[in-house]
Amino acid sequence: MPSVFGFWSNLSMLDFSDNMLSGSVPPELGKLENLQILRISSNRLTGSIPSELGYCTKMIKLDLSKNYLSGSIPSEISSSVEMQGLFLQDNKLNGLIPDAFSSLEGLFELQLGNNMLEGPIPCSLSKLHHFNSLLNLSHNKLSGEIPSCLGNLDKLEILDLSSNSFSGEIPSQLNNMISLSFVNVSFNHLSGKLPAAWMKLMASTPVSFLGNPELCVLGNDASYCREARNIHIRGWKLVGMVIGVVFSVALLCAAIYILMIRGLRKQFSSQQSLLHESKSRTEDLPEDLKFEDIMRATEGWSDKYVIGKGKHGTVYRTESVNSRKHWAVKKVDLSEESFEIEMRTMNLIRHRNVVRMAGYCIKDGYGFIVTEYMPGGSLFDVLHRSKPHVVLNWNARYRIALGIAQGLSYLHHDCEPQIIHRDVKSDNILMDSELEPKIGDFGMAKLVCDSDTSSTRSAIVGTLGYIAPENGYSLQLTEKCDLYSYGVVLLELLCRKLPVDPCFEEGLDIVTWTRKNLQEDNEWFCFLDKEISFWDGDEQFKALKLLDLALECTEFAADIRPSMRDVVASLTKLNDKYHRSVINS
Structure with a gap:
């Protein structure tokens, strides 16, 4: 990477991302006092991150991700007090996370994943009160306990600490991270109970808590959890009551759902009786293809003509009697919303890399979508x-x-x-x-x-x-x-x-x-x-x-x-x- 850019003092943005640049990051870039955005991601850069980048005090975004950079993260980077996004993931950085990051008061997003960083999470990160987007420390060698001070990050939305060596219990103070919409602590050595506010997060993405044998989550029968159940039996009774209520609500929802489905079926049945009055409204097939031809060619929807099955219907191969041209016909139950969605969508589309709809037919409670036949399969x-x-x-x-x-x-x-x-x-x-x-x-x-x-x-x-x-x-x-x-x-x-x-x-x-x-x-x-x-x-x-x-x-x-x-x-x-x-x- 040429060092000459370091002498172009008026530059405010440099973007060398997604190239084949090799060598080291030129320390001369530190002379660019007006530089606000520096992107050199997805290259083949090696060596360390030059501490001279700390002289770029107006830096807003620094992206050195997806390279082969090694060494420690220089604390001098924290001199860029206007920094909003720091992206150093997917490198070979080692050492500790700098304690000096607390001076980056405007930082929104910090990406340090997929490196070889060691040691604990510094509590200085909890002083970043505007930290509201993403903290990614995954796939490193970080250890120790998750610090309770992270609970101060009440604006943070995404926290990823997966694939490290964190141990101990998850502090209850992390309940204060009220803006979290996603958390991943999988594949560590965590134990004990989850913070109460995290139970909903666990329910939505249980895979984010895998790989912690001593962590008390649903279905885990670790000895620690058994002891916790004995000690907190009253709490578990309360959980049982909650589960009972949830189960009852689920039954009620299921009943409502069944009634709605029946209503939809009746609605579609009613629509069918009206639609059958006018053939033009229920059938728009290619000129050389009739519904009787489809039935004959598939031998009444025999499985041997099936060329695909999915969540929204079964696809059959058929052909025109006269032209012998092959077609694909998708059979969809009209009680499923997908028929209407697919009809509306495919009517809008005309592109060589999107399957073309040739026609449709509605009959006996089913919708049939005719498309061009693709002989190469999927x-x-x-x-x-x-x-x-x-x-x-x-x-x-x-x-x-x-x-x-x-x-x-x-x-x-x-x-x-x-x-x-x-x-x-x-x-x-x-x-x-x-x-x-x-x-x-x-x-x-x-x-x-x-x-x-x-x-x-x-x-x-x-x-x-x-x-x-x-x-x-x-x-x-x-x-x-x-x-x-x-x-x-x-x-x-x-x-x-x-x-x-x-x-x-x-x-x-x-x-x-x-x-x-x-x-x-x-x-x-x-x-x-x-x-x-x-x-x-x-x-x-x-x-x-x-x-x-x-x-x-x-x-x-x-x-x-x-x-x-x-x-x-x-x-x-x-x-x-x-x-x-x-x-x-």
């Missing part, structure tokens, strides 16, 4: 089911990655209203005969209207392994949940592993498994698809850049993830014939 089939094994070279994987990105970018940025898919996964990516991908299954999709601020509010939706972290603690979702799912699909494409693969250690998914391999300095060919090791150096280099992009898309914090439009731009740049390099062997 991406899941190509990666995991096909026998013999489908060989995928760089061009094939790149075309798949780009096609999915272009389809999602169209949904997010070019549709009015905006469409959030909410169930992006390899099973919902369909392939034509040329392995060109098309996004399908819009049964969970959301149409986002500017006037409807609640349009993205919903219960947790999606498929295990693809669900973005914020789905566990926020009902207000954005298109960034699709970004996370897309990143998981990219990792599937590169590693040829399932999102939750049997070969992973307990508690890991493909995102955490990949990051763990990178953190442990495992060579890329140890965890990427073995086919990639036979590619030429240029293609291997591009595969690693695609891996970097997948990790960006699966960032824990949604606002850090790129937009789908940015992803398409990055992929286009990646395969530029002039953008060539040879991978280090």
Whole structure:
């Protein structure tokens, strides 16, 4: 990285992120007294963080993440009293967390995860009264007890202390962290009871408390917990009463739900009787396809014609009697909301990387959606089911990655209203005969209207392994949940592993498994698809850049993830014939 920029004294922002820069961070950058934003993330920088950066007293955001920086964090950085965001995650930093961070009074977000930091959490962090976004200390070697002073961070929304060596009980003072919407303390050595205010957080994301055998959570029968139950028997009686009340309320809700479903069925039945009066309102099929043809071609919906099954219906292969053209027909129970959602959504869409709806039919309490037939099956089939094994070279994987990105970018940025898919996964990516991908299954999709601020509010939706972290603690979702799912699909494409693969250690998914391999300095060919090791150096280099992009898309914090439009731009740049390099062997 050239040091000459240190002499351009009027610079207020420098952004070298997502390149192949090597060497060290030039200490000359400390001469930029007017520098407010410095981004050098996602490069190959080594060496230590220069203490001279402390001279940049107007610094608002410093991002050195995703490099190979080592050594300790210089306390001089705290001289930048206007600092709002400090991003040092995904490096090899060691030593203690500086006690001097207390002077960063305007700090909103601190990311120190995935390093090798040691020692306790300094209480000085609790003096950051404007700290209201994210404190990430995960995947380090921090130890000792979680300090009770963290309870002073009453504005903090996200706390991640996972994968460290913290021990002892979680202090009751952490009940004062009233703004917390997500906490992760998994894989430590914690014991005792959870703070009362954390029980709701535990119920929404129980995986965030795994890996602490002595921690008293639901279902844990550790000896400590048994003793606690004996000592606090009255408290447990109270818990029993609460559970009884909750159970009763659940029964009542279930009864109401059943009545609502029956009402919906009656409503749909009533609609059917009205709709049958006019065939034009219940059937709009392609010219050469009739409902009788569908019934005949599928032998009355025989299982041998099933080409896909999902949460929202079963998909059959059928054909026109005259033209012998193949179609896919999705059969959906009209008592399910997904039929209306899918009809409304697919009527809006016209894109080469999104499955095209050719027609529909409503009959006998079912809705039938006719789409183009995709002979290549799904991406899941190509990666995991096909026998013999489908060989995928760089061009094939790149075309798949780009096609999915272009389809999602169209949904997010070019549709009015905006469409959030909410169930992006390899099973919902369909392939034509040329392995060109098309996004399908819009049964969970959301149409986002500017006037409807609640349009993205919903219960947790999606498929295990693809669900973005914020789905566990926020009902207000954005298109960034699709970004996370897309990143998981990219990792599937590169590693040829399932999102939750049997070969992973307990508690890991493909995102955490990949990051763990990178953190442990495992060579890329140890965890990427073995086919990639036979590619030429240029293609291997591009595969690693695609891996970097997948990790960006699966960032824990949604606002850090790129937009789908940015992803398409990055992929286009990646395969530029002039953008060539040879991978280090």
